[in-house]
Amino acid sequence: MKGLLSVYRKELQDHFSSTRFILLFTLILMVSLITAFMVGTGIRDELQAVAKPTFVFLMLFSSPGKFFSLISFIAFFGPLMGIVLGFDSINRERSARTLSKLVSQPIYRDSIINGKFLAGSITIAIMLLAIILLISGLGLRLIGIIPGPEEIGRLAIYFLISLFYISLWLGISILFSVIFRSMATSALAAIACWIFFSFFVAYGASLAADAISPVDQRATTSNPELLVQHEQTRRVLSLLSPMTLYSEATTTILDPLRKTTQSLLLMGPLERLSISRFQSPLPLGESVYIVFPHLISLLAITVLCFAISYVFFMRQEVRST
């Protein structure tokens, strides 16, 4: 335990004094401030209208504004945060020859990985918290609406899911830093993984769904079940991607007017409109109930990454040359 804490303290110190952290933080801060500003002014215009939406404050995070919402920004760039913080955690020590020194100290080997992971996730947590608070502060000024307790609760859950999600990518990049000796290779591998999951899984899922339960125009008119089946297959497959898990979970939490995580595929535009006008928002408890499996899945993938890292790292022989 002492060993873990020492590693953690040192890594945290390293993170906060590193240039890449400052660069990353500035970038993310800038983008989120710009989004918040645009979304905020958008909401202000909307507030002039007669029908006032509920949960206005959360719209700061979930409404797409002119470009994209903060949640889709984090969904897309969050992984990069994790990767940047973790891709060289073990192999940098290896190439600086400090690893052989580290493992010959009286600490368990897993506490090296754990300490590094803990320091990384605390860094992520601080970044995220800063971003959320800044946007909230700016939002308060822009729209002049104070968040209610439920909104604060939802934001807290959003924070937690995002933390898990980015930490998952930290775990993946630490895994690559254990497997690959070269820092460039592990960075590229992690980025390849990121691109794969953000672009290809969604596309691949619909391809696979076409193959597993094909739909054509004539069959669906006689048997709408087919369409549902197709959609379900696609959805289950796309849930393999942490990105889908994350986006679904966060939209459910921050956009309580959406009753389910299912896309409203089978509804006509008028139905959709009437639902969004007159339905009541989903209570917090039920939103949590919906996103709980997502959270568990994100955790499970992280744990899996850890297990693989342990297996590799414990068996690796550490030579100084």
Add this chain to the structure above:
Amino acid sequence: MDGQIVIETQELTKVYGEQVAVDHLNLKINQGEVFGFLGPNGAGKTTTLLMLLGLSEPTSGKAWVCGFDPTREPLKVKRVVGYLPENVGFYDDMNAVQNLKYVSQLNAIPDEIAAPKMEDLLKMVDLYGEPKKKVGDYSRGMRQRLGIAEVLLKDPQVVFLDEPTLGLDPDGSNQMLELIQSLSRDKKITVFFCSHLLEQVQKISHRVGIMIKGSLVAVGRIEDLGKAKLGVGQEKYTLEEIYMKYFKEGQL
């Protein structure tokens, strides 16, 4: 030397795939001894060290360091053993004190004990002068001396040094040798070191072991080895003669 045995191996063997790196090694080293471990590159010296430290698992055989089995109780071994790897690495963007402090934290040494100790050690290895200088700017000799300070920080009973004088200038390596001798003499620390530099080994070792192609071909005091190998009568036996003789036999 004092009677107590601190390092012992029995039929210690390490096999990598087809290649036998260490072949049934039997070795006993006493407390306070300076033991020079010789052998050509790739003879299995470092592999032996790694097994004694619990950083590598032996294929078969047993080892004890200070009464602990490095495979079963690696943490207990690492608590009493200091290891200076060949080409020791430091965190280059930190200064000497910060580097030492990290190691002392990893060893769970309380700060109030560690701080004066670090000062003493830095004075001992002659690095106290420039506290602000980053280790990245250190010369090779300075890094090596800092490595020794780091190893001694945890008050080890045994230190393993892998090529401690490699690449040092004559003055630097003399300092290093004196330092090693003083460890054994003043602090009763057992020193187990690997080297190619036979003259230096001869200068400071109480006993030597010669390892060729994974097997220990000779072990003992230099004079005894010389008498056995080169015949009685020579006034002084140089380690080089002995070593070359074994080496040539090993090539056959």
